[in-house]
Amino acid sequence: METPAPSRQFRRLGILFVVSAPSGAGKSTLLNALRQTPDFVYSVSYTTRQPRPGEVNGEDYHFVSMEEFEQRLAGDEFLEHAQVHGNYYGTLRSAVIEQLHDGVDVLIDIDVQGAQQIRSDGNPAISDAVADIFIMPPSLEELRRRLNKRGTETSEQIETRLHNAATEMEAWHAYRYTIISGSVEEDLQKFRAIMRAERYLSHRMVLTP
Amino acid sequence: METPAPSRQFRRLGILFVVSAPSGAGKSTLLNALRQTPDFVYSVSYTTRQPRPGEVNGEDYHFVSMEEFEQRLAGDEFLEHAQVHGNYYGTLRSAVIEQLHDGVDVLIDIDVQGAQQIRSDGNPAISDAVADIFIMPPSLEELRRRLNKRGTETSEQIETRLHNAATEMEAWHAYRYTIISGSVEEDLQKFRAIMRAERYLSHRMVLTP
Numbered sequence: 001m002e003t004p005a006p007s008r009q010f011r012r013l014g015i016l017f018v019v020s021a022p023s024g025a026g027k028s029t030l031l032n033a034l035r036q037t038p039d040f041v042y043s044v045s046y047t048t049r050q051p052r053p054g055e056v057n058g059e060d061y062h063f064v065s066m067e068e069f070e071q072r073l074a075g076d077e078f079l080e081h082a083q084v085h086g087n088y089y090g091t092l093r094s095a096v097i098e099q100l101h102d103g104v105d106v107l108i109d110i111d112v113q114g115a116q117q118i119r120s121d122g123n124p125a126i127s128d129a130v131a132d133i134f135i136m137p138p139s140l141e142e143l144r145r146r147l148n149k150r151g152t153e154t155s156e157q158i159e160t161r162l163h164n165a166a167t168e169m170e171a172w173h174a175y176r177y178t179i180i181s182g183s184v185e186e187d188l189q190k191f192r193a194i195m196r197a198e199r200y201l202s203h204r205m206v207l208t209p
Numbered sequence: 210m211e212t213p214a215p216s217r218q219f220r221r222l223g224i225l226f227v228v229s230a231p232s233g234a235g236k237s238t239l240l241n242a243l244r245q246t247p248d249f250v251y252s253v254s255y256t257t258r259q260p261r262p263g264e265v266n267g268e269d270y271h272f273v274s275m276e277e278f279e280q281r282l283a284g285d286e287f288l289e290h291a292q293v294h295g296n297y298y299g300t301l302r303s304a305v306i307e308q309l310h311d312g313v314d315v316l317i318d319i320d321v322q323g324a325q326q327i328r329s330d331g332n333p334a335i336s337d338a339v340a341d342i343f344i345m346p347p348s349l350e351e352l353r354r355r356l357n358k359r360g361t362e363t364s365e366q367i368e369t370r371l372h373n374a375a376t377e378m379e380a381w382h383a384y385r386y387t388i389i390s391g392s393v394e395e396d397l398q399k400f401r402a403i404m405r406a407e408r409y410l411s412h413r414m415v416l417t418p
Contacts, residue, residue, distance in 0.1 A: 134411070178411040190409060197406030200399060202343070202387040 012204045013125055014040075014100035017107045017195060018115055021135035022165030025143060026181045030135065031109050033188045039195060040105035043096055046072070049087035052152055079126065080110055080117035085160075089114070100125045105195070130198050132176030135187065140166060221413045222334055223249075223309035226316045226404060227324055230344035231374030234352060235390045239344065240318050242397045248404060249314035252305055255281070258296035261361055288335060289319055289326040294369075298323070309334045314404070339407050341385030344396065349375060 017040065021027035035042050047061045048069050057063045069088045073081060081090035091108050099106050110118075115131040137143040143165055147158045172178050179190045198204070226249065230236035244251050256270045257278050266272050278297045282290060290299035300317050308315050319327075324340040346352040352374055356367045381387050388399045407413070 173411050173414075175411050177406070177409045178414060179409055190405065193402045193405035194409060196399065196402035197386070200386045200388055200403060202382050202384050205382075205387055 011206055012103060012199070013128075013206075014102065014104045014106060015195075015198055015204065016096065016100060016118070016126060016129035016131070017105060017133070017198075018110055018118055018129055018131035019107070019133045019135060019191070020110070020115055020131075020175070021181075022137060022143065022161070022168045025135045025137040025165070026146070026184065026187060027109070027135050029184050030187045030191060031107070033184055034107060034191065037188075037192070039192065040107050041099055043091055043099075043106050043108045045089055045091050045109060046078075047087060047089045049085075049089075079121065080114040082110065082113040084113070085157075097123065097125065105199075128204075130176070130194070133191070133194060134172050134175035134178050136169060136172055136178050136180050137165070138181060140169075220415055221312060221408070222337075222415075223311065223313045223315060224404075224407055224413065225305065225309060225327070225335060225338035225340070226314060226342070226407075227319055227327055227338055227340040228316070228342045228344060228400070229319070229324055229340075229384070230390075231346060231352065231370070231377045234344045234346040234374070235355070235393065235396060236318070236344050238393050239390075239396045239400065240316070242393050243316060243400065246397075246401070248401065249316045250308055252300055252308075252315050252317045254298055254300050254318060255287075256296060256298045258294075258298075288330065289323040291319065291322040293322070306332065306334065314408075337413075339385070339403070342400065342403060343381050343384035343387050345378060345381055345387050345389050346374070347390060349378075 019027060019031065031042075034040075044058065045061055046064050046069060048064060048066050049061075051057065051060070051063055055061065055063075066088070069090065072078060072092075073088075073090065077092055077094070078090035079093040079096055081088060083089075089110065091110065091114075096106050096108070118129050118131045119127055121127045137146075140162060144158065144162055147153065147161060153161070177194055179187060179194075181187055228236060228240065240251075243249075253267065254270055255273050255278060257273060257275050258270075260266065260269070260272055264270065264272075275297070278299065281287060281301075282297075282299065286301055286303070287299035288302040288305055290297060292298075298319065300319065300323075305315050305317070327338050327340045328336055330336045346355075349371060353367070353371055356362065356370060362370070386403055388396060388403075390396055
């Protein structure tokens with residue numbers, strides 16, 4: 001009984017990772033830490049909001065005018081877009097798709113509204129995204145403390161954010177994964193475990209001849 | 210606009226992890242390495258096969274007689290059982306369920322036949338097991354090399370195993386996760402990433418009042 005002995009090669013498409021969280025839940029800090037790791041390419045979003053102190057155009061966001069954003073929107077250039085607190089945010093389609101086809105994992109930072117657009121995208125490489133990771137603040141008190149500490153918003157803006165956050169937090173069970181936010185290091189380890197595990201899902205692997 | 214500020218506590222049931230692989234794919238080595246980690250409790254299976262040199266009763270397996278195994282089987286004491294190469298293997302139900310209810314993760318080592326029994330179990334704590342991790346040998350040549358090196362079987366037994374392995378390997382895509390076996394350390398890191406990620410699945414979390 002001689003057994004044939006094929007040599008097997010697997011390859012996979014890149015995975016689009018999306019992380020959602022109420023503002024102040026530690027998402028920006030986590031994303032900054034993730035950007036130091038070599039695991040993926042970070043896709044820089046377009047936005048019409050004003051830069052915060054220290055934010056760099058082309059690194060944190062592409063800061064653009066309302067006119068430019070609406071022109072690109074009309075040209076269907078965005079994979080997803082959202083209007084949050086009166087400002088536009090969006091992810092350019094072309095760069096993301098190219099990287100996924102090259103087997104590169106891509107991370108995007110979008111608000112809760114955008115994830116649904118990703119999941120219902122017509123391109124399977126996009127709609128198979130891991131768009132269901134929710135960073136849950138340990139509590140609203142802690143969220144309030146973090147927002148106060150950041151000091152970039154008025155107390156009225158903070159109350160609006162807390163109100164929105166309370167609503168968003170109620171929807172945690174609609175997300176595939178929930179990370180209860182702890183230290184940056186803990187959140188980073190948890191997120192990277194999810195990223196790695198998703199790469200070993202059989203349905204993402206393709207046998208090459 | 211005052212926002213209510215609930216403090217949230219999450220708990221979860223333990224998860225039953227099952228790893229399947231063709232013999233010689235590195236599963237035993239991986240499981241031995243996993244047993245050194247504090248992540249879970251390892252459930253020792255019952256078997257009627259003879260101990261291999263160095264195997265310890267109560268640690269590697271509970272080695273029992275055909276009579277004892279069949280008596281327990283008749284009493285429905287096994288969560289799953291299988292007959293492989295003429296010998297019985299089985300996992301005792303009572304200990305596993307108790308640990309899962311205490312929030313402890315349990316790892317069991319069963320052959321490919323057993324995973325389906327786990328998935329169709331009437332107890333949700335059991336059927337929600339991660340019973341779909343397949344350790345894929347890099348190739349049948351490498352598998353043959355490992356089995357020859359182990360030297361515990363005749364060349365006819367090795368050919369039987371390779372024949373079975375080739376069939377099992379064809380079914381890799383039926384498993385949720387596929388780990389392409391590399392070094393023990395690589396396999397261990399991959400497996401632990403899957404274990405951690407599964408713990409962050411929202412549906413496994415329960416809000417306590």
